[in-house]
Amino acid sequence: MNSFDREYEGQLAAFRDRGVIRLEGLIPPEKVEAAVNAARDRMSPAGIWEDGGWLVDHLRQAPINEGAKFGRKLKGAPEFDELVVGEIPNVVARLLDDRPTFCGMAVPQPLFTLPNADSWEVPHNVWHLDVPRLPDCGIPGVQIFTFLETVAPTGGGTLVVAGSHRLLNGNERISSKNVKRRLKDEPYFRDLMSADTPNRQRFIDEVGHCGDVELQVVEMHGEPGDVYFVDLRVLHTPAPNATPVPRIMLTRRFFLESQREAIYGDDNRETMS
Template identity: 25%
Template sequence: MKTDTLNLRKQFQLDGIIKLPQFIPKKELKIIQQTLLSDLKHLNIYSANKVLSKTLQGMSPFQQIVKLSQSVQKPKSLDFIFSMIYERVITKLSTFPINPTVESQLLLSLPHQGHWSMETLNWHVDISAQKFQGIQVFLLIDDVQPRGGATMVLCGSHHLTQRPSLHSLRNIISEQSQGEVFLLDQQRVTIQELYGSAGDIYLMDMRLLHSPSINTTKHLRMMATSRFFVKSY
């Protein structure tokens, strides 16, 4: 196995997440960007950097994400991209056999959602098992700025033997800075915001604590995600 693959696997096992910059060429994402913007305009939700839907404006930032993923049609080419990521990365990264089935969804955040805060983030895991269950991929369809609505991740939290309550976790994290190493139940962890450039991908151990965040910028956040689970026998 190549040295770079071994290093990526080591980093993934340690932190629970890795970033592969510019993994998808930007030109391959232009049509997806245009399709999503056209669909949002057709649905009278968002156009020309303006939120048009009063109903969505009345929802919380996290409710907006769910509603948008349900309302906007997912471009078919996204599943093709995630399948390619599976073939080129996931099969090499995981030490367990992973099911190739694509389970993808859009992650869209409207602009100007309010003031930035980590005190109200909804830290959670999508699975409760302590054993490795699979890899979640995050794809940046367009550039995402810091505090631009990207998912927040608590790197290293997959090593925790006992997860703290949401209330205590919010209190602890509100006192920390991004990228700063701190101890949580004697485990070294860091906070990472999954922002970057169009075409960047993040691969996350699904046991990591993570949370949606608030988009304080004037730009629509366009990301997509897919989960790949360990094969069951």
């Protein structure tokens, strides 16, 4: 075992088991500070960052595309590119057994959500995959997420179903829509994706099962500098933001070079790049 694998041994095993891990403080503080400041600087002319604080209360009832409008202002900051070089590609490479990868988008993608909810629960809708299940593929790549502001629990961090990457792996291509359709045959996913299911906090607090696969909803929250690594087979969804501050995250997808054709090579492409 090399020194890298020794350092991350537990995390590598957790990643294979759950399809999601968080490495705290992975990005050097000076890069984090530059990126956070760049995000705030871009929000300042838009009038929602002023004198060291967020001014977003008046936007609480704003239509959903208002948040997207602010998110677009974050696109292309060079400070964001700097966050995802260095240790992140090294970890991704190890999670993919050092096989060559390519990025689905030229630059990392900001994820921005205004405060938009008075209360918070695990959503029943918008669960999806960015990549179909690919025949005889195993893991097709890794998506990383980091934070450009502190994202507290209930603060709009992306939700994933840990363990879901272990389901429906076979020798056929299955679209995101059909993965969902098939998963709904299982009580865990039928309940998760039904608006009629009460007590939705249990999806986070308790471990569910599908056969011998353990499943649990994980809410991404953390500090700038922390990084989540997610198997691209993991079911995920955007979440409401019930805190008084915007949710600002950054994501990037690393795909296996060997799957380029399967991912991009036909009209069936599903990636969000």
